[in-house]
Amino acid sequence: MIGQQPTGAIEGVVISKVSHESLRVSVNGKPARLAIVLDDGTIVSAGDDVAREAEAVTLNCYRNVLQGKGFLRVMSLPLSFEEKS
Secondary structure, three states: OOOOOOOOOOOOEEEEOOOOOOOEEEEOOEEEOOEEEOOOOOEEEEOHHHHHHHHHHHHHHHHHHHOOOOOOOOOOOOHHHHHHO
16 A cells, blocks of 8 residues: 555656646646546536646545544535535
């Protein structure tokens, strides 16, 4: 469990991360964007917002494990739900 996770499972796709930047994606050397796509092909969101949200959820999950909280699922809440709180 500790150590490097295998990567490179998607041919031509490179997802990279630097601590002070959001996730970056390239396909065959060309810049690309992450997207949230419904089954019918509708693009809900794409680009830096998706990368930042994916990064935040991943980091929060990892931090919970380090803190011994045992939370194995961390979710991003819809903006409309957060505004009501």
